[in-house]
Amino acid sequence: MLTLYSYPALFGVADNNGYGLKVYALLKLAGIGFVHEHLFDASAAPRGQLPYIVDDDKTIGDSDTIIAHLFAKYRPELDRGLTQAERDTDHLVGRLLDDLYWVMSYSRWKDERYWPLFAAALRREHPHLTETGLVKAKEYNAQRYHFQGIGRYAPDAAYARGLADLAVLASLVPASGFVHSAKAGSVDAAIYGFIANIHFYDIDTPLKQFVSAHPRLVRHCTEIHAAIT
Structure with a gap:
C-alpha cells in the first residue's frame, strides 16, 4: 500500500x-x-x-x-493525450507555483501582522504543538527566507511578487472546466494545492483577498475540493 x-x-x-x-x-x-x-x-x-x-x-x-x-x-488517465505545448504549459505553471510558495510561506511565518493568527490556528487544530516548537519553526523558516531571498523583501514587495503569480493563474484558469479540458489533470491538482491553501485560509492576507476577488480561481478550487473530499 x-x-x-x-x-x-x-x-x-x-x-x-x-x-x-x-x-x-x-x-x-x-x-x-x-x-x-x-x-x-x-x-x-x-x-x-x-x-x-x-x-x-x-x-x-x-x-x-x-x-x-x-x-x-x-499510468492514470490524467494527462493522457496532452500536446507537447500543453505539457510545456504545465511545466511553466509548476515553476510559477514554486515562486508563489515562498510568498505564501512568508505570509504565514514571516509577516508579523499574520503570524500570531497563523500560530493560534495551528495550536487550535493541533494541540500537541508547543509554543517552543512553533517559535523554533519560525526561526528556521526565517533563515530559509533569507537565503532564498524573499526574506529580504519588505512585505509589500513580497506580496507584489505573489500577486503577479496569482494574476497569471487567474488568466489561465477557464470560467468552466479545467486548464486543458473538461476533466481535471495534474496541472489542476497542482494549482489546487496552492490556491486551496489561500482560499480556505481563514486569515485575510493580500493573497487571500486576491483569490476571493477572482471567481475563476474560487470556482476551480472549490470544484476540485468537492471532488476529492
Whole structure:
C-alpha cells in the first residue's frame, strides 16, 4: 500500500502545504489508493522535506519526483493525450507555483501582522504543538527566507511578487472546466494545492483577498475540493 507523508491539515484542507496537497489531490483525482500520514517534523524525510511517499519498498521525496513515479507505475488517465505545448504549459505553471510558495510561506511565518493568527490556528487544530516548537519553526523558516531571498523583501514587495503569480493563474484558469479540458489533470491538482491553501485560509492576507476577488480561481478550487473530499 502506498503511504503519503505530508504536513498536517489546516482550515479544512488535507495538507497546509501546497506541495503535499498537490500530491494528495493528484492521488485522489487519479483514483490511486493510499494511506495519508501527517507529520510536522520533516527532519527524517528525504532531503528533510515533505511530502514523501513510501510505495512498496521505495521511498520517494519531492512532489514532482513523486508524481513522475505515480504516472510511470500506475499510468492514470490524467494527462493522457496532452500536446507537447500543453505539457510545456504545465511545466511553466509548476515553476510559477514554486515562486508563489515562498510568498505564501512568508505570509504565514514571516509577516508579523499574520503570524500570531497563523500560530493560534495551528495550536487550535493541533494541540500537541508547543509554543517552543512553533517559535523554533519560525526561526528556521526565517533563515530559509533569507537565503532564498524573499526574506529580504519588505512585505509589500513580497506580496507584489505573489500577486503577479496569482494574476497569471487567474488568466489561465477557464470560467468552466479545467486548464486543458473538461476533466481535471495534474496541472489542476497542482494549482489546487496552492490556491486551496489561500482560499480556505481563514486569515485575510493580500493573497487571500486576491483569490476571493477572482471567481475563476474560487470556482476551480472549490470544484476540485468537492471532488476529492
